[in-house]
Amino acid sequence: MKRLILVRHGKSSWEHNVEDKERPLLKRAYDDARLVINSFKNFVDFEFEIFTSYANRAKSSAEIFQNELNIPDKKFHIKREIYTFDVNELKSEIERLPNSVDNVMLFGHNPAITNFVNFFGSENYENIPTTGLVVLEFNSSSWNNIQPGITRLNLFPKNLRL
Numbered sequence: 001m002k003r004l005i006l007v008r009h010g011k012s013s014w015e016h017n018v019e020d021k022e023r024p025l026l027k028r029a030y031d032d033a034r035l036v037i038n039s040f041k042n043f044v045d046f047e048f049e050i051f052t053s054y055a056n057r058a059k060s061s062a063e064i065f066q067n068e069l070n071i072p073d074k075k076f077h078i079k080r081e082i083y084t085f086d087v088n089e090l091k092s093e094i095e096r097l098p099n100s101v102d103n104v105m106l107f108g109h110n111p112a113i114t115n116f117v118n119f120f121g122s123e124n125y126e127n128i129p130t131t132g133l134v135v136l137e138f139n140s141s142s143w144n145n146i147q148p149g150i151t152r153l154n155l156f157p158k159n160l161r162l
Contacts, residue, residue, distance in 0.1 A: 002138040002146060004094065004120075005048065005105040007036075007065070008113045011130040012057040021055040021083060029057075032131035032157035033064040039155050040133060041069070048103035049075040053082040055109070061131065062107040082108050087115035097143040121151035132156045 010029025050071055052062035059078060066076050081093050090112040097104055114128045121136050138149035
């Protein structure tokens, strides 16, 4: 079985005159991440590795999760190719994940994240929000031949706020 935990990067700022890949997170992204992480801790009982886009907002989001969930640096991977908005490109990168890793947390971008979740999961979402987390499980021993699987969990910040 393969398990994919997809996380859309946290809310980023448009106020800075920087390239898209350099946009920083807003304070709200840190607060949202902690809400999602606190709920995710109740679900996770398995080890996983993190793969993230190299864009500042995705990498920073992934680092928050890494720190809060005590993921060692050797299980944290930054991949330029995950910086994509295209679902087919994202799928290609997921197919290239190492088969030695059964559980992956991947930080990326919309609309690729939402489109991937809707095609490969058992539930559909209009939009995966920033810092939204969705867990998909696949009955496969290899990333390069995953077929649509089961949506096991979704954690969206707006649903976790009191």
